[in-house]
Amino acid sequence: MKDLLKKYEEKQPEIVFNWKDPETEAEGWTVINSLRGGAAGGGTRMRKGLDKYEVMSLAKTMEVKFTVSGPAIGGAKSGINFDPHDPRKKGVLERWYKAVAPLLKNYYGTGGDLNVDEIHEVIPITEDSGVWHPQEGVFNGHFKPTEADKINRIGQLRHGVIKVLEDENLSPSVTRKYTVADMITGYGVAEAVKHYYDIYGGSVVGKRAIVQGFGNVGSAAAYYLAQMGAKVVGIIDREGGVINEEGFSFEEIKEMFLDKDGNTLVAKNMIPFEEMNTRIWNLPCEIFAPCAASRLVQQDQINKMINTGLEVISCGANVPFADKEIFFGPIMEDTDKKVSLIPDFISNCGMARVFAYFMERRVEMSDEAIFEDTSNTIKKALQRTFAKSASKTRISETAFEIALKELI
DSSP: OHHHHHHHHHSOOSEEEEEEOSSSSOEEEEEEOOOGGGOEEOOEEEETTOOHHHHHHHHHHHHHHHHHHSOSOEEEEEEEESOTTSTTHHHHHHHHHHHHHHHHHHTEEOOBBTTBOIIIIIHHHHHHTTOSSTTHHHIIIIIOOOHHHHHHHHHHHHHHHTOBOOOTTTOSOTTTTOBHHHHHHHHHHHHHHHHHHHHHSSOSTTOEEEEEOOSHHHHHHHHHHHHTTOEEEEEEOSSEEEEEEEEEOHHHHHHHHHHOBTTBOOOTTOEEHHHHHHHGGGSOOSEEEEOSSSSOBOHHHHHHHHHTTOOEEEOOSSSOBSOSSSSOOHHHHHHHHHSEEEOHHHHTOHHHHHHHHHHHSOOOOSHHHHHHHHHHHHHHHHHHHHHHOOOSSSHHHHHHHHHHHHHO
C-alpha cells in the first residue's frame, strides 16, 4: 500500500489552472489531478493563506473518494486565497467563475466547500457565467448524454440537492426546512459507525460518542448518532463545548441542533474552549467523529481517547489528523494500527454520492431513497474492506489499497 500511495502522491496533476484577480489581491487555483473517465470533480473553497499545495492535495483526495461514491471520474479542487469575510468576496467569486467557466462547461464539475456556499453562491454565480449547472462539465465530459437527457438530469440534480426534507425520521424539523445538502454528509458519518458495528461486530446502541465540530457535518452526525441510540457525551466546537458523561438524550441533541447559530454550537452550560480542550479528550468514549476543519487532531488527543476505550473513528472532516502529508501521515498511520479508523473518503462521501446519484439516471426523488443510497454506498465500501481483511485495525490502510489499485 505504501508503494502505491507514494506513486499516487508523486504523480503530477494533469491540469493546474492559476488565476490572479485583476481587482484584488485574490489568487485562485483549479487543480485537476486527472481526467479519468473524461472529467473531474471537486468543490470550491476560500480561505486566507490557502496555497496551491492544499488544492492539489484535496484534488487527490477527491479522486480517491470517487472510487467509493462514483462517478468513475478524476479528482479536482478549486481554491481561492482570499479572506471570505471581506466585503469584496462576491466580486472575487464572480470574476473567478467567469475565468474558470470554460472548464466548467467541458470537463470539470464543482460545488460548495469551505466558506463557499453551494446554493447561494456557486449555483447562481456560475449560471451568470453561462454555465447551466456547476456539474455541467461532468455531464459533458463523462456521461455524454443527449441534450434532452442532459436537461432532465441537470434538473434532477438541481432539484435534488436543495430538496427540502419531509421525512420526520431524517429531518430534525419539518417546519424549519432542512435540505438534503444540509444533512447528508453528517448522516453518512453516523451511518458509517452503524455499518462498522454491523459488519465488524457489536452494536452502536449505548456506545459513547465525542463529536468535534458542530457545523453542517458535526451537528448532523451528532443528531443521527443520538437517533440510532449512541450516547453523545461531549461536543467540542470553536467557541467551547458541552459535556454529559451519562450522554445527552436524543431530545437534548435535537434541541442543540435547532438552536445552533449558523455553524456554531449554542447550548446551556457551555464550557469555554480552553477548559473544554483540556477535558474532552479524557472522557471515556467508544466513538469519535472529527467533523471540524482539516488537520486538527493531535497525536496526544488520540492517545488519551485510546486510553479511555476508543473503538472507532468516523471521519467527517477531510484529512482530520494534524499531519503534513496528503494521506497517511504518522498520526493517521499510528491511529489506524490501534483502533478502527474509517477513512474520510468512505465516511464523508455523502455529498459526492448525492451528486453521482442524481447524475447517473432518472432516480427516485424521495428522502428515503436518496439517504438509503448514501447509506448503502458506505456499507458496500466497508464490506469490501472487511472482505479483504476482517481485522478491526488497519481499516484505512486496507481501504486505501483497494482504492489505489483502481487508480494506478
